[in-house]
Amino acid sequence: MNPHPDLTSQVIRSLGWLYLALCAMNLVWTFRLGKAKASVAALAVWSSYCTALALLAMVHLTKFAEPQNFPFFMPLSIKTQIDGLANPVIFFAVSTLLFIAMIVLREWWTKPTIAWLILNAAILFMALSMTDYDFRQIVGKPDNVPIVAMLFIVGFFTWLFFSRAVENDRRIALGKPTVEKEGDEKVLVWPDLVYSEMICMIALTAILVIWGVVLQAPLEDPASSVKTPNPSKAPWYFLGLQEMLVYYDPWMAGVVLPSVILVGLMALPYIDFNKNGNGYYTFNQRKFSIITFLFGFIPLWIGLIILGTFLRGPNWNFFGIYEYWDVHKLEVLNNVNLSEYFWIRGLDQPLPAAGADASALVKTLAILKREWVGLAAVLAYLLLLPPLMAGTIFQKFFVKMGFVRYMVLANLILFMAALPIKMVLRWAFNLKYIVAIPEWFFNI
Amino acid sequence: MASDSSGGAPKKLSTQEILAKARAEAAKKAAGAEAAPAPAAEQAAAPEPVAKPAPVTEPAKAPVAAGAKPKSTAEILAAARAAKAGAAAPAATAPAPTAPKPAPKPAAAGGSKSTADILAAARANKAGGAAPPAAATPAADKPAAKPAAAKPVVAAAAAVSDVSVEEMLAAVRPGGAVAKTVAAEQPVAAPKVAPPMPPRPVVAPKPAAKKGAAETRRGFMVVLAMLASPFFIAWAAVTATAGVWTLGLARFMLPNVLTEPPSKFKIGPPTDYDLGTVATKWVAQFGIWIVHTDQYKSKNLIYALASVCTHLGCTPSWLEGERKFKCPCHGSGFYITGVNFEGPAPRPLERVGIRLSEDGMLEVDKSVKFQEEMGQWNDGASFFEVTA
Numbered sequence: 075m076n077p078h079p080d081l082t083s084q085v086i087r088s089l090g091w092l093y094l095a096l097c098a099m100n101l102v103w104t105f106r107l108g109k110a111k112a113s114v115a116a117l118a119v120w121s122s123y124c125t126a127l128a129l130l131a132m133v134h135l136t137k138f139a140e141p142q143n144f145p146f147f148m149p150l151s152i153k154t155q156i157d158g159l160a161n162p163v164i165f166f167a168v169s170t171l172l173f174i175a176m177i178v179l180r181e182w183w184t185k186p187t188i189a190w191l192i193l194n195a196a197i198l199f200m201a202l203s204m205t206d207y208d209f210r211q212i213v214g215k216p217d218n219v220p221i222v223a224m225l226f227i228v229g230f231f232t233w234l235f236f237s238r239a240v241e242n243d244r245r246i247a248l249g250k251p252t253v254e255k256e257g258d259e260k261v262l263v264w265p266d267l268v269y270s271e272m273i274c275m276i277a278l279t280a281i282l283v284i285w286g287v288v289l290q291a292p293l294e295d296p297a298s299s300v301k302t303p304n305p306s307k308a309p310w311y312f313l314g315l316q317e318m319l320v321y322y323d324p325w326m327a328g329v330v331l332p333s334v335i336l337v338g339l340m341a342l343p344y345i346d347f348n349k350n351g352n353g354y355y356t357f358n359q360r361k362f363s364i365i366t367f368l369f370g371f372i373p374l375w376i377g378l379i380i381l382g383t384f385l386r387g388p389n390w391n392f393f394g395i396y397e398y399w400d401v402h403k404l405e406v407l408n409n410v411n412l413s414e415y416f417w418i419r420g421l422d423q424p425l426p427a428a429g430a431d432a433s434a435l436v437k438t439l440a441i442l443k444r445e446w447v448g449l450a451a452v453l454a455y456l457l458l459l460p461p462l463m464a465g466t467i468f469q470k471f472f473v474k475m476g477f478v479r480y481m482v483l484a485n486l487i488l489f490m491a492a493l494p495i496k497m498v499l500r501w502a503f504n505l506k507y508i509v510a511i512p513e514w515f516f517n518i
Numbered sequence: 519m520a521s522d523s524s525g526g527a528p529k530k531l532s533t534q535e536i537l538a539k540a541r542a543e544a545a546k547k548a549a550g551a552e553a554a555p556a557p558a559a560e561q562a563a564a565p566e567p568v569a570k571p572a573p574v575t576e577p578a579k580a581p582v583a584a585g586a587k588p589k590s591t592a593e594i595l596a597a598a599r600a601a602k603a604g605a606a607a608p609a610a611t612a613p614a615p616t617a618p619k620p621a622p623k624p625a626a627a628g629g630s631k632s633t634a635d636i637l638a639a640a641r642a643n644k645a646g647g648a649a650p651p652a653a654a655t656p657a658a659d660k661p662a663a664k665p666a667a668a669k670p671v672v673a674a675a676a677a678v679s680d681v682s683v684e685e686m687l688a689a690v691r692p693g694g695a696v697a698k699t700v701a702a703e704q705p706v707a708a709p710k711v712a713p714p715m716p717p718r719p720v721v722a723p724k725p726a727a728k729k730g731a732a733e734t735r736r737g738f739m740v741v742l743a744m745l746a747s748p749f750f751i752a753w754a755a756v757t758a759t760a761g762v763w764t765l766g767l768a769r770f771m772l773p774n775v776l777t778e779p780p781s782k783f784k785i786g787p788p789t790d791y792d793l794g795t796v797a798t799k800w801v802a803q804f805g806i807w808i809v810h811t812d813q814y815k816s817k818n819l820i821y822a823l824a825s826v827c828t829h830l831g832c833t834p835s836w837l838e839g840e841r842k843f844k845c846p847c848h849g850s851g852f853y854i855t856g857v858n859f860e861g862p863a864p865r866p867l868e869r870v871g872i873r874l875s876e877d878g879m880l881e882v883d884k885s886v887k888f889q890e891e892m893g894q895w896n897d898g899a900s901f902f903e904v905t906a
Contacts, residue, residue: 300805300825302833304846320848320862324830389835390849390861402839407851407860430893512865512891 081205086144090134092201096194097127103190148202148396157394160385163501166494169377176232176372177365180357184237196226206396212384216292220285221310221383228376232368238355246356254354304388304401313382314375320390321496323507323517331489335370338486345483347474370490409506412448441511448509452518455492460484779804781885787878788904791820796836796854801825806870806882807836807843810904814855814895821901822872822882823856829863843867857890866890869900 104120130146159168182188200222203209213222242252261267294303308316318327350359357364387393388401410419417425428440442449463484464472472480499505509518744750785808791797797808806822823843825833832847842859843852850861857866869890871883880902888900895901 298802300801300803300833302835302846304835306832306846316848319830322862323864324862328830389837389844389846402837404840407849409860430896506862507864510864515864517864 081144081207085204085210086134089146089201089204090131092197092204093127093131093134096197096201097124097131100124100127100194144205146202147205153206153396157397160394160397161392162381162497165381165385166373166377166497166501169373173369173373176236177368180236181240184233184240186237189233189237193226193229196229203395208398209395211399212395216289217307217310218383219289221379224310225376225380228372232372235355236357239357242354242356243358246358252354252356305386305390307382307386310379310383314378317378317382317386318493321493321500323515325515326518331493334486334489338489341482341486345475345479345486347479366487366490374490374493407504409500409504411506411510412451412508413444413510415503415505416447417444437513441513445509445511448507448518451508456485456488459488782881782883784875784879784881785822786880788820788874788880788902793818793904794854796838798836800882801833804882804884805833806884808880808882809854809856811854813853814857818904819901820872820880820904821856822870823867824870824884824887826868827863828858828865828867829861834867869895871899872902873899874902 100120101124104117104124107120108117134146159165176183183192200213204213212218238253242254245252295301307313315327315332318331321327322331346363348360348363350356384395385392387397387399388403391403391405393399393403413425417423426440426443428437432440460481464480468480468484471483475483496505496508499508507517509516511517783804785800788810791808791810793810793812795810797810800806800808805825807825808820808822810820812818827834827845827847827850829845829848829850832845834843834845834850834852836842837844841854843854843856845851845861845863848862850858850863852858852863852867855866856869858864866889869888871886871888873881873883875881883899886899888894888897
């Protein structure tokens with residue numbers, strides 16, 4: 075029996091073309107190495123790799139075009155292992171670890187050879203995974219193709235930044251001028267700039283035309299107020315927000331946190347007192363700002379877009395990339411509010427509540443009594459932590475920035491940290507809301 | 519302007535500065551060609567590069583002001599002008615066209631009389647000489663319209679005759695208005711050739727007193743004229759249009775035909791709904807589930823739940839196998855009772871009104887909502903208790 079009923083000849087041939095393209099890329103790479111007078115051993119390795127890719131492409135395009143006897147599957151054991159890792163905790167932990175590794179090992183992975191190898195590995199992984207039906211369904215969806223492209227683009231620009239920053243940091247450490255200073259040659263607007271702009275314009279138009287012709291628009295049924303597609307996904311750029319909504323009340327995740335993000339980004343120039351890194355790439359001179367920004371951007375924004383696009387399936391359950399999207403997948407998420415933890419599980423009492431005919435004041439007091447732990451926790455987080463941080467880890471910042479700017483910075487950081495904190499609390503303790511006052515539509 | 523550039527080595531010239539320089543040179547040339555007003559043209563050119571790096575020294579060479587120690591550029595300028603006015607009056611009328619801004623308000627040009635002004639005036643007086651009074655007018659149109667510009671005006675005017683500053687100002691004010699039109703007509707040509715002498719401003723104070731007398735008689739005509747003015751007509755038209763639009767919007771809110779389903783409708787007898795089931799057949803049309811269960815407070819109830827997730831308003835699906843409502847947007851889950859238990863939904867699903875109507879049919883009323891967290895599920899209108 076064919077375990078991959080939908081692996082058509084067309085898919086296999088497309089994979090053949092993909093391998094051929096990869097082969098061409100590596101040929102260019104090898105020629106560049108040859109020009110740069112690389113060692114013979116390296117050239118031999120790269121040439122044989124190119125040959126292997128060419129052979130792989132050939133057999134895809136000719137011999138194994140029939141799905142029945144196609145041998146190049148992603149091994150099932152690896153698929154089950156990867157699917158086994160598919161839960162939000164592991165995803166977030168792995169992305170955080172990768173982020174730390176990216177920072178710590180920046181001098182290693184920005185070497186051109188290493189970066190090229192990583193790119194090759196990513197493309198090969200994609201290609202092998204495409205033999206899986208469920209993976210192809212997710213990645214090949216017209217909605218998601220640009221997101222896959224975006225992942226590669228984000229990877230490229232991150233590499234670009236880090237490689238230049240590493241180079242400049244090395245120069246600065248040696249007391250040499252930065253790359254930007256050394257190569258400070260002025261060019262003319264016409265023709266240098268205008269021509270590049272025109273070429274970019276033409277290339278982009280061509281890409282858009284091809285994209286529009288090749289990928290059909292992902293249109294769906296007419297909208298209906300009583301019918302929600304399952305799963306119902308936001309546009310890709312809002313998937314981070316949608317993931318935030320899983321952990322927060324709509325008012326928080328839909329209004330407060332996005333506003334804080336926007337205002338925070340606008341406030342950056344006023345908060346930043348570090349005058350280094352102006353006009354040149356550097357990491358060592360701007361460690362705090364770069365790490366903070368990249369943490370908010372890569373694991374928290376891009377990471378959540380990946381999670382929302384590829385790992386969230388029907389009923390917003392979590393699925394592995396090779397897992398069948400089963401509408402009836404049972405995932406027990408019995409979420410509990412902090413007040414219930416405190417009163418029912420901790421003190422073994424019912425939740426404090428006022429009688430139905432109590433006065434408004436009594437009811438209010440009952441609600442406040444019920445939620446006092448959560449309220450205290452939130453107030454402590456927002457009011458006690460900033461001075462605490464000012465006295466300890468952010469002492470230098472506080473001295474340099476002054477009270478107002480420091481408080482803005484501290485609050486922005488606390489708000490940013492609130493998202494991963496809430497996510498971890500949800501996963502670890504099934505905690506739904508720290509403060510849950512549905513009577514007032516106030517949940518945190 | 520001048521004080522900015524007076525210090526420091528000359529750096530890159532801005533476009534404005536380059537223009538000013540070019541103009542000054544052009545003026546010099548023109549002056550050279552027309553032999554007669556040559557020195558005057560030079561003088562006229564001098565005040566122009568106000569923004570130039572070294573304007574201080576140039577006017578300082580002016581014959582008259584050379585003796586007095588220059589204090590500020592403005593004063594020097596004033597002195598230079600006065601001297602020029604004394605020496606060769608006709609040519610002294612070069613306006614400074616550095617920035618062809620609309621001419622300043624006459625009041626701005628003549629109104630400011632600081633100590634510096636008076637000083638400048640005094641200096642100009644010392645310089646003396648009988649200059650044609652018109653010298654004041656082109657100076658008044660200097661675009662800068664700042665005290666720096668105003669001072670030369672005063673100075674030059676003062677040079678004309680020994681009148682008080684107040685009188686001078688009065689004289690300058692209407693003159694400024696005249697100069698404004700002149701400058702507007704030929705702002706570029708002016709610096710090249712010394713412009714023809716504008717006519718001496720007629721110092722005729724505006725008949726302000728007359729107006730008050732006329733008001734009583736002509737009041738009605740004035741009101742009529744105002745009403746007929748384009749300004750009022752335009753605003754009236756805008757207001758009227760906006761008003762009509764608003765009325766149209768209000769009308770739009772009350773459509774003739776409502777295509778939405780009625781909020782009250784019959785859903786059949788209670789026997790249609792078996793115990794422990796959720797009827798999903800009304801979701802597509804009315805957006806409600808009919809639930810018959812005994813799991814809420816152990817009472818045998820039929821109630822209608824609105825199919826709107828209390829998290830963000832998506833439509834959850836009833837999963838028969840798992841016995842729960844599950845929202846596809848963010849994974850909120852609700853028991854058959856409608857009470858939330860998983861995901862981010864902060865409160866239970868909402869009930870809508872239900873009752874047994876007189877003909878034995880259940881009637882749902884979607885216009886009322888019952889929220890559990892507000893204790894409204896105890897309301898008798900929110901459920902139908904089956905007594906079998």
